[in-house]
Amino acid sequence: MSIEVPFQPLPVDQSDVRYAHGPDSAVQPGVPAGETLGFDWNDSAIYPGTSRKFWVHVPAAYDPAQPASLMVFQDGWWYLDPEGEVRGGIVLDNLVDRGDIPVTIGVFVDPGVAPDRENPKNRNTEYDAFDDRYARFLLDEIVPEVTRRYRIAADPDRWGICGGSSGGNCAFTAAWLRPDRFRRVIGYLSSFPQMPGGNPYPELIPRTPRKPLRVFLQAGHRDLRWNAPDANWLAHNLRVAAALAEAGYDFRLVLGDGGHSPNHGGVLLPDALRWLWRPAGG
Secondary structure (H helix, E strand, O other), X not given: OOOOXXXXXXXXXXXXXXXXXXXXXXXXXXXXXXXXXXXXEOOOOOOOOOEEEXXXXXXXXXXXXXOEEEEEEEOHHHHHOOOOOOOHHHHHHHHHHHOOOXXXXXXXXXOOEOOOOOOOEOHHHHHOOOOOHHHHHHHHXXXXXXXXXXXXXXXXXXXXXXXXXXXXXXXXXXXXXXXXXXXXXXXXXXXXXXXXXOOOHHHHHHHOOOOOXXXXXXXXXXXXXXXXXXXXXXXXXXXXXXXXHHOOOEEEEEEEOXXXXXXHHHHHHHHHHHHHOOOOOO
């Protein structure tokens, strides 16, 4: 089946482009709002000394008799904020109500802060590392708080993870190292050049047996250092996408204009979720 895409002229100036949100990113008449619960997490064994907030958004269609799918978002409030660029709870409500995706509980986790340290922000430590600590943090500490209250499907094909910038790194690494749990991945403007040991994925992906992942990537023409010979965020995202293509992954790359902003990724979230949860072979 052919799909005709409406004509849209390309902007000549790529430096300051803003994308308009679609209807799935706005509260719609007749769509029941889900419930959002907030939690404090101040006693992490994996990241000692940190504290953070996280939120659980449960669409109105959730039925305790039926286990729900799970989607974890990094930079929690930034991705949940109904006035922000991503509006994750609103998007989940609209897509679940229409049946575009299965009933999916969203977990929105803020990065940790360590008030007693000179640099209290723990975001880069958590998100940019190439190890399984953050995945273990989610699986051992945060997700059990969710499953105590709600039924979550055990099937890893029904678990997804999303993030942008360093959070995109984090999402990809969590799924790469723990595909037994996370198999649906969204990475917006991922900060692969910031990984402390360098970006391993362009070389690692082709020489590793293919993992059961489905990956949606977004990159920006004017992302950080877009025309620099090193630490070029655009180039690194393109290299990761090329490696996924050459290794035969089920992946999609959307390349947009503009700089290092959550705007384009936020606008794409409804389409990214529909693509991630589409039937096998679709």
